[in-house]
Amino acid sequence: MVKTQSLKRDLGLVCSLILNIFFLFKVGGEWNLSWSKRAASEAEAVAAISCSGHGRAYLDGLVLDGNEGPACECNTCYGGPDCSHFFPDCAVNADGGDPLFLEPFWMQQAASSALLVAGWHRMSYSYGDQSTISQELERHIRKLHDIVGNAATEGRYVVFGAGSTQLLNAAVYALSPDNSSSPARVVASIPFYPVYELQTDIFNSVDFQFQGDTSLWKNKSDSDTEVIEFVTSPNNPDGQLNKAVLHGPNVKAIHDHAYYWPHFTAIPAPADSDVMVFTLSKLTGHAGSRFGWAIIKDKVIYQRMVTYIALNTMGVSRDSQLRALKLIKSSSCNGRKGDI
């Protein structure tokens, strides 16, 4: 009897709790937002600041004395409090590859790309499966490649990096011999993206060294020396769909496919190499989020890259992974295979 009464009481409590939650949050079929309201209004208020179409205000922008909100950050050649002042004699940087041209696209996708992050979002060093990789993001990356048809992912491993810049060196490390008396020679075809050389040099490793233009190694690739060739397709700076120049048992290649997307080039076939590197910076234009990924055929190479990333940065920022997930979902939500 006593048991039945306490069961009834517990059931009553649970029902009342459910009803309370229901009425608290759902009024007239709409979610009645609570803690997220302030963040949403702040985001919209900053987005509404007019910078004359020549700049933008950001939530984390500098708040100048006398201002209530963040100040406008003006595009090159523009200035003044609302960026309306044009400097006719200013120099334009034609060298950098900052993908801001995609900003108007994202402003059109304001609702599908916006993200509100709770103060307690993913505070841990790892995800629930103890990895530092969001499985949901990995699933969406594979799906995106499938829709676009620009890379084979089936049966491959995926590793994330803080931009493809981190992955490029992770790949050089992973492909280099361990404890060999002779370092792997790292090469790229001129004209090449200068970071390959600068990054390989700065690590000053005994396991790998930059050796310049690939063509110098054309007749030496069957020697015992290990060679790692950067193959950039499309190439930065000339847009060529480069292919590997060197072949042989001691030659490994890192295929940098930063620009292998339909908004930069035609996609004749899915890329299918052993080591392929992609980046959010050129796919969606969010270079500031520092997110890239590599698709790897060989398990040992994949594991060496994972070790490098773990020791270098303990994985990629969970905030960046969340942002990448939102942006990739927004870009591919209605996509069907073959849709471009």
Ligand SMILES: Cc1ncc(COP(=O)(O)O)c(C=O)c1O
């Ligand atoms: C060919 C190429 N690879 C890699 C990168 C680096 O991109 P991320 O922003 O992912 O580090 C760039 C950047 O301009 C690039 O042009």
